[in-house]
Amino acid sequence: MGVLMKKKLVVIGNGMAPGRMLENLLEAAPEAYDVVIFNAEPRVNYDRIMLSPVLSGEKTFEQIVIHGDGWYIKHGITLYKGVKITAIDRAAKTVISNTGVVETYDKLVIATGSVPFIIPVPGNTLAGVLSYRDLDDVTAMMIAAKSKGNAVVIGGGLLGLEAAAGLAEQGMKVTVIHIMPTLMERQLDPTAGHLLKKNIQDRGITVLNGANTKAILGSAHVEGVELVDGTIIPASLVVMAVGIRPNVALAKEAGLTINRGIVVDDQIRTSDPDIFALGECGEHRGTVYGLVAPLYEMAGILAKTLVDEEATYKGSVTATKLKVTGISLFSAGDFAEGDDREEIVLRDAQNGIYKRLILKDNKIVGAVLYGETSDGAWFFDMLRRGTDISQMRDTLIFGQSYQGGTPLDPSAAVAALPDDAEICGCNGICKGRIIGDIEKFSLKTVDDVRARTKASASCGSCTGLVEQLLKSKLGDAYNPSAVQPMCGCTELGHDDVRRLIKAKELKTIPALMQELNWKSSGGCAKCRPALNYYLLADWPDEYVDDNQSRFINERVHANIQKDGTYSVVPRMWGGVTSAHELRAIADVVDKFAIPTVKCTGGQRIDLLGVKKDDLLAVWSDLNAAGMVSGHAYAKALRTVKTCVGTDWCRFGTQDSTGLGIKLEKFLWGSWTPAKLKMAVSGCPRNCSEATCKDVGVICVDSGYEIHFAGAAGLDIKGTEVLGHAKTEEEAIEVITALVQLYREQGRYLERIYKWAKRVGSPSIKSAVLENPEKRKALFDRFVFSQKFSQIDPWEERTRGFEAHQFAPLADITRMQAAE
Amino acid sequence: MTNTWIKIGQLDDIPRQGSRVVKTASGDVAVFRTADDQVFALHDKCPHKGGPLSQGIVHGTSVTCPLHNWVIGLDTGEAKGNDKGCAYRFEIKLVDGQVFLDVKNTVRAVA
DSSP: OOSOOOEEEEEEOOSHHHHHHHHHHHHHOTTSEEEEEEESSSSOEEOGGGHHHHHTTSSOGGGGEEEOHHHHHHTTOEEEETOOEEEEETTTTEEEETTSOEEEOSEEEEOOOEEEOOOOOTTTTSBTEEESSSHHHHHHHHHHHTTOOEEEEEOOSHHHHHHHHHHHHTTOEEEEEESSSSTTTTTSOHHHHHHHHHHHHTTTOEEEETOOEEEEEESSBEEEEEETTSOEEEOSEEEEOSOEEEOOHHHHHTTOOBSSSEEEOTTSBOSSTTEEEOSTTEEETTBOOOSHHHHHHHHHHHHHHHTTOOOOOOOOOOEEEOOOTTOOEEEEEOOOOOTTEEEEEEEETTTTEEEEEEEETTEEEEEEEESOOTTHHHHHHHHHHTOBOGGGHHHHTTOGGGTTSSOOOHHHHHHHSOTTSEEETTTTEEHHHHHHHHHHTTOOSHHHHHHHHOTTSSSOTTHHHHHHHHHHHHHHHHOTTOOOOSSTTOSOOHHHHHHHHHHTTOOSHHHHHHHTTOSSSSOOTTHHHHHHHHHHHHOTTTOOOOGGGSOHHHHHTSEEOTTSOEEEOBOOGGGOOOHHHHHHHHHHHHHTTOSEEEEOTTSSEEEEEEOGGGHHHHHHHHHHTTOOBOOTTSSBEEEEEEOOHHHHOSSOOSOHHHHHHHHHHHHTTOBOSSOEEEEEESSTTOTTOGGGSSEEEEEETTEEEEEEOOEESSSEEOOEEEEEESSHHHHHHHHHHHHHHHHHHOOTTOOHHHHHHHHOHHHHHIIIIIOHHHHHHHHHHHHHHHHHHOSOHHHHHHTTTTGGGTSOSEEOHHHHHHO | OOOOEEEEEEGGGSOTTEEEEEEETTEEEEEEEOTTOOEEEEESSOTTTOOOGGGSEEETTEEEOTTTOOEEETTTOBBOTTOOOBOOEEOEEEETTEEEEEHHHHHHHHO
16 A cells, blocks of 8 residues: 545535635645635635625725635645536536536535525616625626716615615615515514614615515616616616525536535535535525524534544524624524513613513523624623523623623623633634633734634624733733722722732731722722732731621621522531531531532532521531531632542552641631632542642652642633642642742732733742742741631631621510510 | 611621621611711612622722622612612611611611
């Protein structure tokens, strides 16, 4: 056997879907196929959805090219431009072109797209009657527009309106004829349709709803349009944009199964196992898609199928945006009314805003936004996820920035999106990918992001979101003078405040506010807990903890629940418990009728639904059995999760349980900027999942591999390796120094992974690993501060400390009854 | 209009920038003390999701609800910022370090 023969892939059509499929294919398996493309259009692959900006003059053709000639050369792809395939011979596995080219294939992709629907009225073939499909149509329209005469657009859907706006922009007097009572009725409800009509008319475009075309008038060239009601509209240009049909002629001729489109299965395969149909020409589970996002999803699936990877296309939910400058419109899902549906409507007539959400079973099933669409991505994300919105139903319609209390700025809304939230609908690019690439490749501009991720590279409607992501990522780094203030009470950022606490020896909150010119009299709920932590961390022996500046959970040492009850979690050192402890817990549950007992993710037991009045008694009983607070409510050391290590496990290399317990007993009680979760695994199989913790240890034969800066919450991030320790003592010293450095540098509520990213891992490694003196100093400072913090808060309170937190001031019910 | 003042305790029973609960026939009332020793009384239910305002952080003449960070004005009971809602307010009086609450009005307002 010599060199493995490459298989040959023939693609009919060179639109956006096959272009994307080839990108994915080349990325996954660049050597798998020899690729030959036949394009009936005499040009390279371009962004068809950007034709409207070309028509309106906002962009040039060069700006919307996706793959220039160089791309095809670079990837060794043969592209036949302006060559049309006229027949497929499935028996011989060849395709035949109008120019006589015969090409054999191993796999064939039909991507013939769709053809515009031309309404069957007299005169529809006259010169000057155009469809709106490709660059040739746009060029013809632009030439016709030079006359500045009258144009009629037949069809008031997405494409028709974009064409109308573009032609009006070019100086034509445009009339839109739409057979339905409102515009874009497939995507918009009647109210939004009316608002849109008004907005379109404000641009000098005439809109005729319920207008049925009878004939197109003219002898050689179009002269006008006659409606069924007898109205005649003069026109030198008629654009038909009433819809598209899948282009199935070639596939039908070849005997493939056809319904409305070429029928494909979940792997995008037609009834012939070697032939695939991709894009607008295909029909999947009864649906023909015309928007780019689902077509790109299909392209991804097909690329996998072609390299024998398992992939299943399950269909798509689509969202629509109109690309007419100055009109903001977003619609997604299903917005029909129904008995089982509820709706939330917001109208702001003054600002021309209309928003409507359609709910079913507390989930968003449809969304129409007009005039203000910045929350489109958020609503669409919840729609696709089927998020239960009952918790935020009251404020839902006001958008993401109104959730959870204080309003946020727009970039915070984007920052609050989960990493897997889709930013670019066209290309299916999620926030995490964009953020990740901004970091990894030091991207600096929207163009950089476009080039690297494709986000905002198609219809461009997510450009604002991408810009906000860039701002949120680069803002501080690129403009160090623009420090984010801690809160509205000050201009100072967290780091400034921490520095000044030391420099000016500020040791109380009132002194700090006075010295640092706090703008409010007593701070706010944002700055006070942060200041309390900073002062506590910096002056462990002098500062008097201000309980009133702590969040309720840290004030009463339990977790407040939605109904005002609390949850209680006793510490289980290293996740190890005993019959004695379990019995005591069971007794407490019975005695106080605690409704829910649940295992936590950190290897301990959560008692939920404890009444506030019972807290002290519950703690007292738990204390009596030797249990102390687990700090499950605190910005402090939470758990040290362990596996059983050499005690039991046949793979264990060290006493992981023992080390976990030692760490927990050494570190508990220390306040930290944010919660701190650790784990110790006895071997690299990592059963205690140490590599997604704030600090993790993986035991190996030669000692202890110390990890840090993992995350498994809002963000998911594997840990980074900090270094190696030979003994338990050394491991504990390194981890302690790391925790102390974090306590000294971390901003309040900043988890270790964020702190590490901000200050840079090398600086941390150098302090706690490479410089023994620094490490020792950090370790000593931690040990000193522990003298003042390793006091069980439960025990302290059962003895009467802060008693006012746990009892009502007065009970006047009986007094009232007597009256 | 008649007022029925019931003494509920001493000012010093309430921590500065803190709150205590008074149990009444018609529900809990949160009694607040600001940093400058003013006192206020609100129905102990946030207009948002019924969170116990008495457990919030008191700052200036506002309290931040512990459940979802709504900020409620102690003097008006009204939600601040973009949030809309109002917690019932009660008449409260500070005389010589002693705190009095108007129970009659408590009953009427909560009902």
